[in-house]
Amino acid sequence: MSAANAAALAPAHATQLLAPGDVVDGRYRIVSFVAGGGMASVYRATHVVLEQVVAIKVISPLVHAIPGMAQRFLREAKAATRMKSEHVAHVHDVGTMPDGAPYIVMEYLDGSDLEAILEKGDEIPVEDAVDYALQACQALAEVHGLGIVHRDLKPANLVLTHGADGLPCIKLIDFGISHTDVPLAAKDLASLTEPQNVMGSPRYMSPEQMESMSKADRRSDIYGVGAVLYELLTRRVPFEGDTFTDIYMAATLATPEAPSTLRADVPRELDEVILRCLRSDPAERYVDAAELALALAPFGPAGSGLRAKLVARVLDATSARAHGSSAKSSRIAGADGSRMRRRVSSSAYSLHKRRIKRGALAFALLSLVGLAVGGNALRAEARMKGAALVESTPSAVLIVPSPPLLPAPASEPSPAPEPARAAPTPVRAVRTAVAPSAVQARAALAEGREDTTVLALVRPATAKDERSLFEDRK
Numbered sequence: 001m002s003a004a005n006a007a008a009l010a011p012a013h014a015t016q017l018l019a020p021g022d023v024v025d026g027r028y029r030i031v032s033f034v035a036g037g038g039m040a041s042v043y044r045a046t047h048v049v050l051e052q053v054v055a056i057k058v059i060s061p062l063v064h065a066i067p068g069m070a071q072r073f074l075r076e077a078k079a080a081t082r083m084k085s086e087h088v089a090h091v092h093d094v095g096t097m098p099d100g101a102p103y104i105v106m107e108y109l110d111g112s113d114l115e116a117i118l119e120k121g122d123e124i125p126v127e128d129a130v131d132y133a134l135q136a137c138q139a140l141a142e143v144h145g146l147g148i149v150h151r152d153l154k155p156a157n158l159v160l161t162h163g164a165d166g167l168p169c170i171k172l173i174d175f176g177i178s179h180t181d182v183p184l185a186a187k188d189l190a191s192l193t194e195p196q197n198v199m200g201s202p203r204y205m206s207p208e209q210m211e212s213m214s215k216a217d218r219r220s221d222i223y224g225v226g227a228v229l230y231e232l233l234t235r236r237v238p239f240e241g242d243t244f245t246d247i248y249m250a251a252t253l254a255t256p257e258a259p260s261t262l263r264a265d266v267p268r269e270l271d272e273v274i275l276r277c278l279r280s281d282p283a284e285r286y287v288d289a290a291e292l293a294l295a296l297a298p299f300g301p302a303g304s305g306l307r308a309k310l311v312a313r314v315l316d317a318t319s320a321r322a323h324g325s326s327a328k329s330s331r332i333a334g335a336d337g338s339r340m341r342r343r344v345s346s347s348a349y350s351l352h353k354r355r356i357k358r359g360a361l362a363f364a365l366l367s368l369v370g371l372a373v374g375g376n377a378l379r380a381e382a383r384m385k386g387a388a389l390v391e392s393t394p395s396a397v398l399i400v401p402s403p404p405l406l407p408a409p410a411s412e413p414s415p416a417p418e419p420a421r422a423a424p425t426p427v428r429a430v431r432t433a434v435a436p437s438a439v440q441a442r443a444a445l446a447e448g449r450e451d452t453t454v455l456a457l458v459r460p461a462t463a464k465d466e467r468s469l470f471e472d473r474k
Helices: 003-009 069-080 114-119 126-145 186-191 207-211 218-234 244-253 268-277 289-299 304-322 339-372 374-383 438-446 463-473
Strands: 028-036 040-047 053-059 091-096 102-107 158-162 168-172 398-401 452-455
Touching: 028 053, 053 069, 069 091, 069 102, 114 158, 114 218, 126 158, 126 168, 126 218, 126 289, 126 304, 207 244, 218 268, 218 289, 268 289, 289 304
Parallel strands: none
Antiparallel strands: 028 040, 040 053, 053 102, 091 102, 158 168, 398 452
16 A cells, blocks of 8 residues: 555544655564554554564654653553453554654554444444453453553444454553544634643543543543443443533533433343443442453353453452562452363362372371281291391381181081191281282292281392291291
8 A cells, every 4th residue: 555545545634654665663664554643643564574464553743742741652551561461452562763752563453443343333232242341341450450541441442353263352452541532623622721631532531531631540441441331232422512521511410321221122230330330420430340340241141250250360460460469369269260270270289188188098097907917917027937127118018907807606616626737927028029929929828828918019039038938838
């Protein structure tokens, strides 16, 4: 696309600072102009080495001239590079132009923003609209966790793309720096006595932000999400006005119509959630994106409850990371956002603990058995001639006793005594590296030595040991 064609397609108020073919900072070659306004202009570009398609946003000379704006632009852009959410447009790089104007290099999004979708005129299903709002909450969870307030939630800053799984994915753009709703009418600009302190899109701005940008906090972004959801469902903004002052007065003194009165399939319970977001007093709104997501979840598609829990987990984890704390709040402990990974880890740990408990119990039982048969074992050992001592090694001797013989009932006659014979010598240990040999086992069975079977992992038997055992059996 040539510079002339880009200028013809661009809005009349857009300011093009770069032309196709220009190379920014020796790394990014401009391909085409995308959009622009009073705050900045955005271009499609490619990395000259990696051939990666990116979007470059360059701050406008007018805003660059405002004291402190360039520093804030770069500072908050750098903070955005720490964001990991798939619902936030990733920032790859920051820099400055030759004239000192800062620029941001972001991922190029292949999709349409919600403003363009609204302009098509198609009705958006209630579940889809709520899902878009929930995904916006998930993006805000990380933005707010890092201490950044977006200050410009509106349909144009929510881009609908598709994730790696092919499902719809909302991406929040232009965070960390507010910009005016361009073009503002002359009467709107006349109402802004301090334009450097009031930035944003008036129809989606909270009353406190319209008073001063310094008053905006995360609850101002909650107001923006409510205003966007209101428009997605009703195709109308909550508060209309011909001037900035008219919109401010309506947002401060009036209450918007309930969405269910403008669209029959909107649940009345959803009205309450949206209207709470739009209350003029910030203290009466939801305190953060996690609380709002929990309230929206019942009206979204399947799986919205898990998404709401994930929003809480992201908000708490990001806040802890930003403050250098490893402490987890109770909200993290109860969230299921990373349920599969946590479930596997906890299950493995539980299995490990159960194995330890079972091993300890088995050792205790075997110790008791060893004490019970200890006397017999000692007497048998005294009768063993030439039997070598079992080495004391970490491989302990495992004694498996035979079941005890029950005494015969008193009413039955006692059996005749068997002919006297030499008492068998119980096997104390079989000297083998793994288990008793077949010859030794058969010999033990032939001599009736079944009262105790002893298995041990000891040193290999020597020839002398074998002769001693043979003499014993004789």
